[in-house]
Amino acid sequence: MDPEPEGDDDWTKYADTGYESSYDPWADMVAAEEPEEDDFDDEFEDYEENQISIREIPRCPAPAGIEHAIRIGTCDHCLGRIAGVRIAGDPLDAVGERVRGQALERDPDLKVNDDVECCPFCEDLFLDLDLISNRIASAIDGIECSRVQLGVHFAKDQVAAEEALRASIAATGSRPLKATLSDAIQSVVANKVPGISWVKERPELMILFDTLTLGVNVDIRALFLYGRYRKLERGVPQTRWPCRACRGRDGGCESCNFTGQQYPDSIQSLVCEPLVEHTQAKSDAFHGMGREDIDVRCIGNGRPFVAELKSPLRRTLDLDKLTKEINKAAKDKIEITGLRLSNRAEVSRIKETNAEKSYTIRFTCDHDFDEEEVITRIQSLSGQVLEQQTPQRVAHRRADKIRKRKVISIDNIQVEENEIEFDVRCESGTYVKELVHSDEGRTNPSVAAVLEGDCEVIWLDVKDIHAD
Numbered sequence: 300m301d302p303e304p305e306g307d308d309d310w311t312k313y314a315d316t317g318y319e320s321s322y323d324p325w326a327d328m329v330a331a332e333e334p335e336e337d338d339f340d341d342e343f344e345d346y347e348e349n350q351i352s353i354r355e356i357p358r359c360p361a362p363a364g365i366e367h368a369i370r371i372g373t374c375d376h377c378l379g380r381i382a383g384v385r386i387a388g389d390p391l392d393a394v395g396e397r398v399r400g401q402a403l404e405r406d407p408d409l410k411v412n413d414d415v416e417c418c419p420f421c422e423d424l425f426l427d428l429d430l431i432s433n434r435i436a437s438a439i440d441g442i443e444c445s446r447v448q449l450g451v452h453f454a455k456d457q458v459a460a461e462e463a464l465r466a467s468i469a470a471t472g473s474r475p476l477k478a479t480l481s482d483a484i485q486s487v488v489a490n491k492v493p494g495i496s497w498v499k500e501r502p503e504l505m506i507l508f509d510t511l512t513l514g515v516n517v518d519i520r521a522l523f524l525y526g527r528y529r530k531l532e533r534g535v536p537q538t539r540w541p542c543r544a545c546r547g548r549d550g551g552c553e554s555c556n557f558t559g560q561q562y563p564d565s566i567q568s569l570v571c572e573p574l575v576e577h578t579q580a581k582s583d584a585f586h587g588m589g590r591e592d593i594d595v596r597c598i599g600n601g602r603p604f605v606a607e608l609k610s611p612l613r614r615t616l617d618l619d620k621l622t623k624e625i626n627k628a629a630k631d632k633i634e635i636t637g638l639r640l641s642n643r644a645e646v647s648r649i650k651e652t653n654a655e656k657s658y659t660i661r662f663t664c665d666h667d668f669d670e671e672e673v674i675t676r677i678q679s680l681s682g683q684v685l686e687q688q689t690p691q692r693v694a695h696r697r698a699d700k701i702r703k704r705k706v707i708s709i710d711n712i713q714v715e716e717n718e719i720e721f722d723v724r725c726e727s728g729t730y731v732k733e734l735v736h737s738d739e740g741r742t743n744p745s746v747a748a749v750l751e752g753d754c755e756v757i758w759l760d761v762k763d764i765h766a767d
């Protein structure tokens with residue numbers, strides 16, 4: 300029985316992965332065994348012979364199988380993994396060492412074949428455990444995290460080759476290379492970095508280790524915070540709004556005071572900037588449950604939002620203290636409440652929630668009716684379904700179509716000469732200014748239509764968002 304040919308045969312599969320690109324496993328052998336003929340048929344016959352020799356070697360834990368594994372250069376970790384003698388709790392390399400020692404006792408002449416360069420199962424990855432774990436530990440140094448997930452990436456060919464080799468000589472039930480290496484890395488890194496726990500879902504940190512390059516890639520998952528904001532001042536946009544003149548490029552321009560922003564503040568900047576500072580995040584995103592126009596306030600309980608802090612280095616936050624800090628810095632502009640930890644799923648939830656909203660709106664009207672008649676006519680709109688063609692003011696960014704939205708109720712109609720104010724609750728997506736002035740007849744019915752006059756909106760407040 301000559302185990303060498305099939306050992307080398309398997310080596311070609313490793314060589315194909317690119318791991319050993321400079322190593323040609325056939326370089327010695329072809330010259331020695333097939334000096335003259337090198338055609339396909341010969342190779343095929345040779346292959347058949349090799350197959351037979353594979354069958355002749357018993358699998359581990361048979362002593363002959365273990366001896367074969369040692370001859371082809373199996374490392375202690377892999378020997379411990381494939382020998383089929385593992386005792387639960389023993390480290391793999393200790394098991395491998397013991398198995399090797401027992402085999403040497405049986406046959407003192409047993410040795411690793413001369414042409415072996417590294418372990419055919421793991422290509423010596425287990426010997427690099429210390430290097431690998433040091434790289435990972437330094438890659439995550441300075442990042443606050445407790446839930447960490449490890450991904451180990453192998454070249455597909457290497458996985459297939461290892462599986463084939465394991466199927467031919469390893470004991471039944473031997474653990475795959477990937478899972479074993481992953482466990483080994485995790486236990487070594489855990490010893491070097493206190494306070495982390497390895498998880499398989501909802502990680503704060505994703506570490507991807509590439510076995511080909513020994514490269515470590517760290518992905519810090521975003522931190523999400525939910526809250527509600529009240530907007531107390533008009534003229535503040537919900538999200539950052541790049542300067543129209545310079546589009547926020549190259550450090551801004553004269554017209555934006557070199558801020559790159561059309562408006563000095565936004566709800567996003569007022570909420571997120573202190574959060575970015577405390578979490579040392581790279582950037583932020585702001586997700587509101589709908590939005591109000593820049594000239595519209597939002598009072599009552601406020602509008603739900605989720606702030607997304609991207610790649611944060613810090614995750615432990617004193618939310619009460621942060622709330623106070625944000626509200627103090629944004630005094631008279633906005634106010635936030637109910638700050639708590641959130642997640643990406645909640646972003647979708649608040650984006651998809653079609654909450655009814657209540658508004659207070661004040662406008663002028665050149666009507667000719669007395670107060671009672673005005674109230675009756677406006678009240679007649681309560682419970683009606685509006686047909687709203689896309690308003691002219693948003694036509695450039697919204698599809699032109701007719702939307703049907705219900706006016707749930709109208710209350711508190713107050714008439715002061717030609718100024719009128721009322722509260723209205725309506726379906727999500729109702730254009731409320733258009734409900735009043737009719738947008739030149741594009742919204743039907745409307746306050747302007749029932750009052751038979753021209754209406755001009757003075758201001759609009761979101762009074763409540765009926766959600767959460």
Ligand SMILES: [Zn+2]
Nearest residue numbers: 374377418421
């Ligand atoms: Zn190995």
Ligand SMILES: [Zn+2]
Nearest residue numbers: 542545552555
């Ligand atoms: Zn500018």
